[in-house]
Amino acid sequence: MTVSLGGYGRSPGGAVAALVPALTGIVGAANVITDPLELRTYECDGLTSHRATPALVTFPATAGQVAAVVRECAGAGVPFVARGSGTGLSGGAVPREDGVLIVLAKMRSVLEVDPVARRAVIEPGVTNLAVSQAAAPFGLFYAPDPSSQVVCSVGGNVAENSGGAHCLKHGFTVNHVLGLEIVTPSGELAWLGDGTGVPAGPLGYDLLGAFTGSEGTLGIVTKIVVKLTPAPEAVHLVLAGYATLADGGRAVSDIIAAGIVPAAIEMMDALSIEAAEAAVACGYPDDAGAVLLVELDGPAAEVEAELATVREICAAAGATEIRAADDPAQRAAIWKGRKAAFAAVGRLAPAYIVQDGVVPRTALGDVLARISALSEAAGIRVANVFHAGDGNLHPLVLYNDAVPGEAERAEEVSGAILDACIEHGGSITGEHGVGVDKSRYMPKMFTAQDLDTMQLLRCAFDPASLCNPGKVFPTPRLCGEIPGHRRAPHPAVVAGEAEIF
């Protein structure tokens, strides 16, 4: 299903066209694209079902250029959207046809690694894996590791608060980002956090925490201070095959109950195992109904003991086969099947939808049974790949878009899966974000008052609603004036740089 947000092939319309000379002056003619064909390259991110061709694309190379571009947009009332590597899966970087797309791909320097402080300072276009590569000579790594880490940018990770397979133990992007230089929606440069992890001054709000995961709606990141983590001394990966998902699920519960927090616990069902096998010959156990991957990391003395316990638990839960690997090549070979799963399942059908629901881990069994029933009733196949440790499901809903009505049925199944997640006290998104794709589900998870309160934060940052508008929230909102009196004028007002909205 393609939701087009408008037509193609137009030259930039009025307000944006008027910005071309100014933007060219800021970034140079080579870094401003207005050619309709070239613009189409940027019509979507990793979620291809939502598309819109931007009126203009620009490639700033410095924070100052980003700020200047944003000031021009703000001054002209033109909406703008920031984009990193464009790997997002919720349409968070879908451009505006009446707006400017600001691509941060030129800002990809690792500016500093401070191994004693365990910090790195990077530009937003740096890829996730490049941070770990820069830290590796010092025995450090950057913990968040979304599956797309080879290509995805850390700026995008900040926008989405990206997770990854290892966030069960190591946390999310928000736990590893300690400072951000941002361009505010009015075009000012500001720092949120100072890299210490503690607010500066006697009292300061944790705007850093609130900004991370705001999906590009509160400003554009231009520098990032990340926390680096000592590389684990030992890493062991256990693979266990089971006849059913329920057996595998029992092993997961018992591991958690034993007080073990693995770095990752992943599970795949028969359909995704079969697909991965066909795609990358990962050699998972034959005829397994479920494959469980448990990765343990930490000091050798702890991991050895945990490994023994995990093997016992996996066996007791009825594993048909157990393998363990500790060297990087063997572990990579086992991970290969899991990492290839999305693309591999994609080969089973002409089209598919990836969902990203979350349920309390203990409700996984119930929700998987529900998914199975939904799949059967609709005649739509669903492959399940999930982060079993934290209840984050990635059902892949398969369909043939050439068959009339099938796309709609797949969309219904997909929506019903999210309903099931919400009913069980879960969430509509664990790591892919809301973007444009799931904004319509927000009112099912949050009350009008909740959404209204979140809007207060947006209005504090972006009263004119120009910064990635139309994402996250189901309905556009006007901010209105703040009642009451101000005690002191805003510094930007004093400086003549801004007006009070």
Next chain:
Amino acid sequence: MRPDPGIIAKALAAACESLRPGSAADAVGGITPSFVASPSSVAEASAVLRAAAEQGLAVIPRGSGSRLEWGAPASACDLVVDTLGLGQVIEHAVGDLVARVQAGARFGDVASVLARAGQEIALDVPATATIGGIVADALAGPRRLRYGSPRDLLIGMTLVRADGTVAHSGGKVVKNVAGYDLGKLLAGSAGTLGLIVEATFRLHPLPAARAWVTAEFPDAGALARAVAAAANSSLVASAVEVHWAAPAGPASVGVLLEGSADGVAARAGRMAGLLSPGAAAMPDDAATRAAVSPTAPSWWAGVPAPGDGTLLRVTFWVSALERVLGAIDGAARQTGIRPVVHGSAGAGLLYVTVPGPAGPAKVAQLAGIVAGAIPAGRGSVAVVAGQARERRTSEVPGAALMRSVKDRFDPRGRLSPGRTFG
């Protein structure tokens, strides 16, 4: 023009069953509130804030009340909203390692409930502190190195806005990126953005064993190298703390290791080697042999207790630790102050306690010297309690945005007025 006190009393009493006149014991910043309301439900908390909004009252949320004098002094206080009536652990989902708790629950009581299932909220905070106070003041002790502060463990929150609106964010699953994370915004907001009424935390298994490795060092340089070596080790320290009676006293480092009994024993032995003479980071004469103990050293502290002295919080990147310690040493010698330095050096945080009545000028001089040792934009010095409390919020990075947030959440500036941003 102030409304009639009788009308206010009537409006508040209609909103909240437990309402009483304020007394001297309720005073905040020397201001005795007219009323103290103790709501026993979220609905009552909402009603009392709505009534306070209608009457234009200055409202200060209060948990155990132990740190109301931290930060800048209050400038007005008509109504204290006491959260102790909201003291329940609403849900402890053992298999999910999640707990949903009301704001007025005491940390020690919550910890007892969680410990029955072998779990904890991984914060080292006083047992008497309330959940709401811990979150609002962003309290965290030594294990902040490994687990962070409340914002890192919070997965959901219910708050009541200045106008009485009840709002939620997050939920009860650990992994969740739907919507803005208002919990992060409220964590550390010290009662200035809303009243926290419920918080949901991710839990951790209680460790089976703990060991403390301690060593003493003759100077700041050796201490700083020991801290960095411990904090950067793949032995995974839960905490790396220091204690130093500046300028002349001995400087100690303490490293907490948590895990299985065998694992902790093996790691503690190796950590002791790392901090002892002969180790790569240690010059041969820099230290005495490190000691391993199953109990914490006597100087091990959690969050600093409210006391008579002046408390400064110094934050920095750990690579600046030696300079920071050197500056404290120099400042102590120049000012004649005999400060006690302790804190989570491995996480870039130190508390400097200035005993007795040192005088604001000397405290400011000390703060200035220490601030001069911290590279610009990579840390700060703040007087958080005691004499010479300050409100240098204008210098905080992002202050203009913070003011804007405050204006949106509390446009009339009635929540904990004076404490920040208006």
